[in-house]
Amino acid sequence: xxxxxxxxxxxxxxxxxxxxxxxxxxxxxxxxxxxxxxxxxxxxxxxxxxxxxxxxxxxxxxxxxxxxxxxxxxxxxxxxxxxxxxxxxxxxxxxxxxxxxxxxxxxxxxxxxxxxxxxxxxxxxxxxxxxxxxxxxxxxxxxxxxxxxxxxxxxxxxxxxxxxxxxxxxxxxxxxxxxxxxxxxxxxxxxxxxxxxxxxxxxxxxxxxxxxxxxxxxxxxxxxxxxxxxxxxxxxxxxxxxxxxxxxxxxxxxxxxxxxxxxxxxxxxxxxxxxxxxxxxxxxxxxxxxxxxxxxxxxxxxxxxxxxxxxxxxxxxxxxxxxxxxxxxxxxxxxxxxxxxxxxxxxxxxxxxxxxxxxxxxxxxxxxxxxxxxxxxxxxxxxxxxxxxxxxxxxxxxxxxxxxxx
Amino acid sequence: xxxxxxxxxxxxxxxxxxxxxxxxxxxxxxxxxxxxxxxxxxxxxxxxxxxxxxxxxxxxxxxxxxxxxxxxxxxxxxxxxxxxxxxxxxxxxxxxxxxxxxxxxxxxxxxxxxxxxxxxxxxxxxxxxxxxxxxxxxxxxxxxxxxxxxxxxxxxxxxxxxxxxxxxxxxxxxxxxxxxxxxxxxxxxxxxxxxxxxxxxxxxxxxxxxx
Numbered sequence: 001x002x003x004x005x006x007x008x009x010x011x012x013x014x015x016x017x018x019x020x021x022x023x024x025x026x027x028x029x030x031x032x033x034x035x036x037x038x039x040x041x042x043x044x045x046x047x048x049x050x051x052x053x054x055x056x057x058x059x060x061x062x063x064x065x066x067x068x069x070x071x072x073x074x075x076x077x078x079x080x081x082x083x084x085x086x087x088x089x090x091x092x093x094x095x096x097x098x099x100x101x102x103x104x105x106x107x108x109x110x111x112x113x114x115x116x117x118x119x120x121x122x123x124x125x126x127x128x129x130x131x132x133x134x135x136x137x138x139x140x141x142x143x144x145x146x147x148x149x150x151x152x153x154x155x156x157x158x159x160x161x162x163x164x165x166x167x168x169x170x171x172x173x174x175x176x177x178x179x180x181x182x183x184x185x186x187x188x189x190x191x192x193x194x195x196x197x198x199x200x201x202x203x204x205x206x207x208x209x210x211x212x213x214x215x216x217x218x219x220x221x222x223x224x225x226x227x228x229x230x231x232x233x234x235x236x237x238x239x240x241x242x243x244x245x246x247x248x249x250x251x252x253x254x255x256x257x258x259x260x261x262x263x264x265x266x267x268x269x270x271x272x273x274x275x276x277x278x279x280x281x282x283x284x285x286x287x288x289x290x291x292x293x294x295x296x297x298x299x300x301x302x303x304x305x306x307x308x309x310x311x312x313x314x315x316x317x318x319x320x321x322x323x324x325x326x327x328x329x330x331x332x333x334x335x336x337x338x339x340x341x342x343x344x345x346x347x348x349x350x351x352x353x354x355x356x357x358x359x360x361x362x363x364x365x366x367x368x369x370x371x372x373x374x375x376x377x378x379x380x381x382x383x384x385x386x387x388x389x390x391x392x393x394x395x396x397x398x399x400x401x402x403x404x405x406x
Numbered sequence: 407x408x409x410x411x412x413x414x415x416x417x418x419x420x421x422x423x424x425x426x427x428x429x430x431x432x433x434x435x436x437x438x439x440x441x442x443x444x445x446x447x448x449x450x451x452x453x454x455x456x457x458x459x460x461x462x463x464x465x466x467x468x469x470x471x472x473x474x475x476x477x478x479x480x481x482x483x484x485x486x487x488x489x490x491x492x493x494x495x496x497x498x499x500x501x502x503x504x505x506x507x508x509x510x511x512x513x514x515x516x517x518x519x520x521x522x523x524x525x526x527x528x529x530x531x532x533x534x535x536x537x538x539x540x541x542x543x544x545x546x547x548x549x550x551x552x553x554x555x556x557x558x559x560x561x562x563x564x565x566x567x568x569x570x571x572x573x574x575x576x577x578x579x580x581x582x583x584x585x586x587x588x589x590x591x592x593x594x595x596x597x598x599x600x601x602x603x604x605x606x607x608x609x610x611x612x613x614x615x616x617x
Contacts, residue, residue: 147581149581149582150583161596183587186586186587186590187585187586187587187588188583188585188586189586190583191583
């Protein structure tokens with residue numbers, strides 16, 4: 001630690017005004033503050049000091065994502081070895097998943113951070129931390145077989161057009177990771193939906209080669225239900241990729257085909273506990289997403305016309321990106337509502353819309369992405385009316401107090 | 407008599423850049439988004455708008471002293487509508503496929519904001535020759551944006567230009583895919599935004615004061 005500090009101090013003059021590497025000042029600053037707590041404090045005005053700066057907030061979100069990431073990696077391997085009909089140890093499965101996911105993580109971080117650093121450098125600003133979380137979220141919400149160049153294009157697109165043009169971290173209207181996914185979803189639908197993309201059947205860097213078994217079908221549970229002919233849910237059974245039936249615990253622990261990070265509701269709950277305990281994620285938003293979803297599910301169940309409308313509540317919450325979106329996407333502090341009352345409204349409509357899109361438009365089985373992006377656009381409006389209502393209420397209180405005094 | 411003096415030159419060339427109807431005045435966006443998914447319809451639309459704007463400007467300019475002020479919009483609409491009908495019939499006769507792609511948007515040239523704007527702002531107060539140049543200039547100013555947007559949308563969205571394959575087959579074999587979002591309207595508005603971005607960056611005087 002000491003040696004690192006000394007080294008940083010030694011090279012520091014190069015990056016300061018007049019140094020030959022001054023043009024890389026933002027980059028140096030980013031690494032220095034990443035490695036050490038900055039010892040610069042504000043010298044004027046009144047400030048509230050809090051240990052929770054945005055770097056720490058971001059790191060906690062990343063830590064909260066780790067369980068889902070690990071289970072996701074294991075599941076990628078599990079689905080792969082099931083598809084090729086081979087026995088493998090847990091570590092083989094995990095290794096396969098790691099090899100499949102690592103390139104995507106690297107691409108998303110290199111492209112996203114590259115653009116962030118370049119723009120911060122050009123604007124002579126500090127590099128903001130926002131992409132630390134987006135970079136890990138992006139591969140987690142994509143199918144495992146998404147080509148790397150597509151991830152690169154989509155990440156570049158969303159960092160530039162969803163974030164930097166609005167002014168960078170903290171100013172974006174829409175969630176950057178979700179914009180990446182939406183871009184891919186509408187640009188390359190064949191790679192983002194259907195039943196070919198959720199399980200990697202080929203080998204990864206030579207690991208896990210083999211032939212796909214005959215009974216293989218890679219559709220996600222939601223995809224199966226959306227295309228099924230069943231008239232109601234009791235006639236329908238979810239199938240795994242080799243035709244075995246899926247139990248509730250498979251869905252809860254995440255041993256189903258799906259986007260890499262969002263299959264395991266169990267791991268997401270672990271992350272949610274950490275987010276709530278540290279106060280980084282708002283429990284109000286999370287709870288109200290589930291409340292909104294519950295209301296929509298009760299209504300669709302009452303008027304069920306097909307198996308999708310008939311699906312019971314716990315399946316809705318376990319499948320697809322519902323839980324992941326509620327915990328990690330809806331609670332994004334930048335794009336969600338900031339007022340406490342607003343969070344309830346914001347979350348409620350996300351849940352409501354996600355279920356509505358999922359049920360009434362089987363062409364978009366991922367209702368969560370569209371619902372959150374849609375409500376992102378409304379978050380400032382919700383805040384405006386919540387603040388406005390509060391002002392009106394207090395003005396009224398002043399008026400009644402005045403008349404009472406007279 | 408010189409056909410172009412410095413004033414008429416400004417009338418003709420101004421709308422191409424500093425006074426562009428699409429990227430500076432932000433008019434005519436609706437058709438710019440709707441018809442630009444391929445290069446060919448963008449080109450045809452551009453030509454149609456150039457012709458209609460130019461001749462509508464001339465006709466209104468000739469009539470400008472005899473049009474009663476209160477009904478001038480109706481008179482303008484009649485003139486524009488007749489011109490648009492002619493263009494639409496010609497397209498149906500000689501370029502039926504393109505006409506089908508453009509669908510209602512040929513007819514909607516009637517309500518194109520650029521057209522009415524030029525008639526109101528220029529033709530009613532100027533002679534036929536400057537009005538003609540103004541129409542050509544604004545039509546071209548609108549047209550080149552359409553062509554640029556159409557070029558990128560067709561190239562990236564379908565891999566073709568004027569329906570001729572330009573992205574080689576070998577690209578697709580190694581995993582390249584056409585970008586489906588390019589075929590949807592949101593990407594058109596982003597492309598227009600990018601053109602505005604580049605244009606403002608080069609013309610500092612057009613940048614708004616930031617506060």
